Each structure stands twice: as C-alpha cells, then as structure tokens.
Amino acid sequence: MEITLSMYLIICPLVFLAGFVDSIAGGGGLIALPAYLLAGLPVHYALGTNKTAMSFGTFTASVKYIKAGQVDLRVGALSALFSFLGSVGGSSLSLLIPDRVLKLVMLGVLPSVAIFLLLRKDFGSSAVPERSLTPRRIVASSAAAGLVIGCYDGLIGPGTGTFLILAFSALLGFDLLKSSGCAKLANLASNVASMLVFSLNGKVLPALALPAAVFAVLGNYLGARxxxxxGSRYVRYTIFLVVGLLFVKMAADLF
Incomplete structure (x- = not known):
C-alpha cells in the first residue's frame, strides 16, 4: 500500500508517546495501535507493523530494567518463554479473522481495557502483599501469566503490559517496578513472536515500521528512566483520549 507523509506525522509522535507510557505502566498499545488505524492502515498491517516497531522499543526498556536490577530473571525468563508460545498462537488466530470482524472486536475491547485501567485507582502503588515464592509458585504463575496474556497480545494486544504487571503483582507480590521489569521481558517475547508471524505472512510495512521503531526506542528509553x-502516575487520561478518538473513527468507518 502507498505510504504518505501524513502517516508518518500521525504514527511517529504517537508511537513515541506509546513507548513512553508502555515502559512505565503498560498500556502503550492503547496508543500505538490506534495510531496506525487512524493513519488508515488495515487492521492486520497495523498489528504487524506495530509489533515490529514496539519490539525494538520493548527491548530498550528491558535492558534499562535489567541494568537497574528490577527484573527477577527466573520469572522474566519463564514468562517470556510461555508468552512467546502464546503470542504465536494468538497471532496465527488473528490472521484467520477477517479485517472487518477484527475491527468490531477491537471496537469493544479497546474502550473496555481503557476504562478498566482508568477505574483502577490503585494501579501504580508499590504497596502489595508479600508472597511465599516457592519454585512451584514461580513456575505456575509465570507460565500461566505468560501463556494467557501472550495469547491475548498476539490476537489483539493493547493493555498487555499492564495486564502482565497486574498479574506479577497479584500472583507473586512484586512491587510496581519489579512487576514492570518482568513484564518487559514477557512483552518483548510476545512482540517478537507476533512480529515473526505477521512478517512471514506479509503483514508488516518496513517503510513505516523502521521509523516508528526509532521513536518507540526513544519513548521506551525515556519512560523506563x-x-x-x-514510579508511575501519569498515563490514564492520555490513553483515554487516544482510545476515544480511535473509537469514533472506527465506528464511523464501520457504520
């Protein structure tokens, strides 16, 4: 498809913002994916191109968290493995769903996830209960969170980082920063898996993905820093605004 200047002007700034938000508290996909759709990309191209760009950004954030000692490598590695497998399945399923049907699904999912995040007044708090981290609990929690949320990430995606943070906090008692660090590794794995599936099926636009990747890297670097x-206190209303704009556009396109 033809790439226009307006696409870059819409996508690159919003992908920067998405990377910034995602590296802090997750939810960047609620900004990045709408950016591609607002620019006029078909859903599958939007998903594939977005995953490619965000893979680079998430890698940058992952390195920052690891260097800062905010990643439990056992949990991060296990959840990343199962997240990769789940994302392969979710992405493959996504390719079987017609573009219009996937838009209808997103029309329901995106606002729902945004509202869920807005209503979680306690999100970002570091006050979480301690957990007894037995080897069995670590394996079971990491595998379950990675597989289920990785599958969701491959299928639709927005909110994945936040769901991972919530899962690690609830299941393992990690504080926000450690949950975010582990979430970055799992999200990196699901992004890479999804990128590979969409790339092999010709659903990635490199001319958009590579410039967007630069902005994703910058946003993730600054946000992780x-x-x-x-900590995190800044992202709710930005997400709500961008998802609201997407909801109006998609509804107008469909109806």
Whole structure:
C-alpha cells in the first residue's frame, strides 16, 4: 500500500508517546495501535507493523530494567518463554479473522481495557502483599501469566503490559517496578513472536515500521528512566483520549 507523509506525522509522535507510557505502566498499545488505524492502515498491517516497531522499543526498556536490577530473571525468563508460545498462537488466530470482524472486536475491547485501567485507582502503588515464592509458585504463575496474556497480545494486544504487571503483582507480590521489569521481558517475547508471524505472512510495512521503531526506542528509553527514578502516575487520561478518538473513527468507518 502507498505510504504518505501524513502517516508518518500521525504514527511517529504517537508511537513515541506509546513507548513512553508502555515502559512505565503498560498500556502503550492503547496508543500505538490506534495510531496506525487512524493513519488508515488495515487492521492486520497495523498489528504487524506495530509489533515490529514496539519490539525494538520493548527491548530498550528491558535492558534499562535489567541494568537497574528490577527484573527477577527466573520469572522474566519463564514468562517470556510461555508468552512467546502464546503470542504465536494468538497471532496465527488473528490472521484467520477477517479485517472487518477484527475491527468490531477491537471496537469493544479497546474502550473496555481503557476504562478498566482508568477505574483502577490503585494501579501504580508499590504497596502489595508479600508472597511465599516457592519454585512451584514461580513456575505456575509465570507460565500461566505468560501463556494467557501472550495469547491475548498476539490476537489483539493493547493493555498487555499492564495486564502482565497486574498479574506479577497479584500472583507473586512484586512491587510496581519489579512487576514492570518482568513484564518487559514477557512483552518483548510476545512482540517478537507476533512480529515473526505477521512478517512471514506479509503483514508488516518496513517503510513505516523502521521509523516508528526509532521513536518507540526513544519513548521506551525515556519512560523506563523516569519509571526507575520515580514510579508511575501519569498515563490514564492520555490513553483515554487516544482510545476515544480511535473509537469514533472506527465506528464511523464501520457504520
């Protein structure tokens, strides 16, 4: 498909913002995916191109969290493995769903996830109960969170990072920063898996993905740096605004 200047002007700034938000508290896909759809990309191309760009950004954030000592490598590695497998399945299923049907699904899912995040007033708190981390609990929790949320990420995606953070916090008692660090590894694996599936099926636009990747890297770097220094308090209303714009556009296109 033809790539226009307006696509870059819409996508690149919003992908930067998405990377910034995602590296702090997840939910970047609620900004990035709408950016591609607002620019006029078909759903499968939007998913594939977005996953390619965000893979680079998530890698950057992962490195920052690891260097800061905010990743439990056992949990991160296990959840990444199962997240990769889940994402392969989810992405493959996504390719079987017609573009219009997938848009209808997103029309319901995106606002629902955004509202869920907005209503979680306690999200971002570091006050979580301690958990007894037995080897069995670590394996079971990491595998379950990675597989289920990885599958969701491959199928649709937005909110994946936040769901992973919530899962690690609830199941393992990690604070926000450690949950975010482990979530980055799992999300990186699901992004790479999805990127590979969509690339092999010709659903990635490199001319858009590579410039967007640069902005994703910058956003993730700055966001991870801010999160490691001062935590997360900033992202709710930006997500709500962008998803609201997408909802209006998609509804107009469909109806």
């Amino acid at each position: 801010l999160a490691i220094r001062g």
